[in-house]
Amino acid sequence: MTLRAPARQPLEGAALRAGLVRDGLLVETGVPGLVARTAAYEAVVSGIDHLVTEAFAHLAPGYLHFPPVLARTAFRRTGYLESFPDLMGSVHVFVGGDEEHRELLRRSGGDERWEEVLEPSQVVLVPAACHALYPLLAGRLPAGGAAYEVRADCFRHEPSDDPARLQSFRMHEVVVLGSPAQAEAHRAAGVELAVGLLEPLGLDVAVVPANDPFFGRAGKVLARGQRDEGLKVEVVTTITSGRSTAVASGNCHRDHFGSTFAIEQYDGSTAHSACVGFGVDRVSLALVSVHGTDLSGWPAGVRALLGL
Numbered sequence: 527m528t529l530r531a532p533a534r535q536p537l538e539g540a541a542l543r544a545g546l547v548r549d550g551l552l553v554e555t556g557v558p559g560l561v562a563r564t565a566a567y568e569a570v571v572s573g574i575d576h577l578v579t580e581a582f583a584h585l586a587p588g589y590l591h592f593p594p595v596l597a598r599t600a601f602r603r604t605g606y607l608e609s610f611p612d613l614m615g616s617v618h619v620f621v622g623g624d625e626e627h628r629e630l631l632r633r634s635g636g637d638e639r640w641e642e643v644l645e646p647s648q649v650v651l652v653p654a655a656c657h658a659l660y661p662l663l664a665g666r667l668p669a670g671g672a673a674y675e676v677r678a679d680c681f682r683h684e685p686s687d688d689p690a691r692l693q694s695f696r697m698h699e700v701v702v703l704g705s706p707a708q709a710e711a712h713r714a715a716g717v718e719l720a721v722g723l724l725e726p727l728g729l730d731v732a733v734v735p736a737n738d739p740f741f742g743r744a745g746k747v748l749a750r751g752q753r754d755e756g757l758k759v760e761v762v763t764t765i766t767s768g769r770s771t772a773v774a775s776g777n778c779h780r781d782h783f784g785s786t787f788a789i790e791q792y793d794g795s796t797a798h799s800a801c802v803g804f805g806v807d808r809v810s811l812a813l814v815s816v817h818g819t820d821l822s823g824w825p826a827g828v829r830a831l832l833g834l
C-alpha cells in the first residue's frame with residue numbers, strides 16, 4: 527500500500543503547539559520543552575515504538591528500558607561532559623539534618639540559591655538512551671557481536687519555543703557492538719530501515735550528513751571532523767515551517783565506547799559500536815504536523831500501521 531502525504535502545509539511552531547494543546551494531545555507545563563502527554567498522544571508513540579521493535583526484530587536484540595537517570599560515574603566516562611556540558615542535567619539531593627532543612631526551606635521560599643544546601647546524588651539525567659547501555663557491557667562480546675534495543679526518557683538542557691525541541695523526550699535506539707564492519711553495516715542498514723518505517727507513515731524524509739552540537743571552540747573542530755568522516759547522519763523531515771528536524775539519527779562511534787568501557791570483541795580487540803536512534807516524540811509530532819491533530823481523521827493505512 528502506498529500512502530502519499532496530504533498537501534498540508536507545516537505550521538509555525540507556535541501554531542502547531544497551540545493545536546496540540548487545543549485538541550487534547552499535549553498539556554503544557556509552563557517550562558519550555560516540558561510537556562505532559564495525553565492517552566491519545568501516547569497511543570501514537572506506542573505505535574511508533576512497536577514499529578521500531580518490529581523493524582529490528584531480525585537482529586534479535588536484547589531489550590533494556592532504562593530509567594531516566596544514570597550513574598554519575600558511568601556518565602563521567604561517556605565523554606558527554608567534555609563534549610556537551612551545556613546540555614547536561616545533574617540530580618542533587620538533600621542529606622542534611624534539621625538545621626539544614628530549615629535553611630533549605632528558608633532559601634527555597636525566597637529567591638536564594640537553595641541548591642547550595644543540596645548534595646550531588648549518585649545519578650545524573652540520561653542524555654541519550656544508548657549511553658546507559660555501554661557501562662553495562664564491560665567484558666567480552668559473544669562471537670558475532672551483540673545487538674540491543676534500548677529506550678529511555680532523555681534530558682537535554684535546550685529550552686526552546688520549538689515544539690519539536692524538548693528538554694525531556696523519549697529515545698528508542700538499536701545498538702550493535704562488534705567489529706568495525708558490523709558497526710558500520712548496522713548504521714547503514716538501520717538508517718535504511720528507519721526511512722522504510724517512516725515513509726509509509728506519510729512522512730517526507732531525507733537522509734543528510736550531520737554533526738552533534740559539540741561545545742565551545744574545540745567543539746567546532748570536533749563537529750567538522752565528525753561530519754568529514756561521515757560518523758553521523760540524520761533522517762530529517764519538516765515538522766514546523768521553514769525548518770528541517772531530525773526524527774532519527776545513525777551514529778558510528780568507532781571504538782569510543784568500546785575503549786572507554788573496556789568492551790571487547792570476541793577476539794579480544796576493542797569493540798566498535800553504532801546506534802540508530804529514533805526520537806519517538808519527534809516522529810509523533812511530525813505525524814501530527816502532516817496528518818493533523820484529529821487522529822481519527824488520519825489515513826486508514828497510517829492508523830493501521832500504528833495500531834490506532
Ligand code: AMP
Pocket residue numbers: 654682684690691692693695697760772773774775803804805806807808
Ligand atoms: P541525537 O543523539 O542527538 O542524534 O538524538 C537522537 C534522536 O533523538 C534525534 O534524531 C531526535 O529525533 C531526538 N532528539 C534529540 N534531541 C531532541 C530534543 N531536544 N527534543 C526531542 N527529540 C530530540
Ligand code: ZN
Pocket residue numbers: 654655656657699777801802803
Ligand atoms: Zn545512541
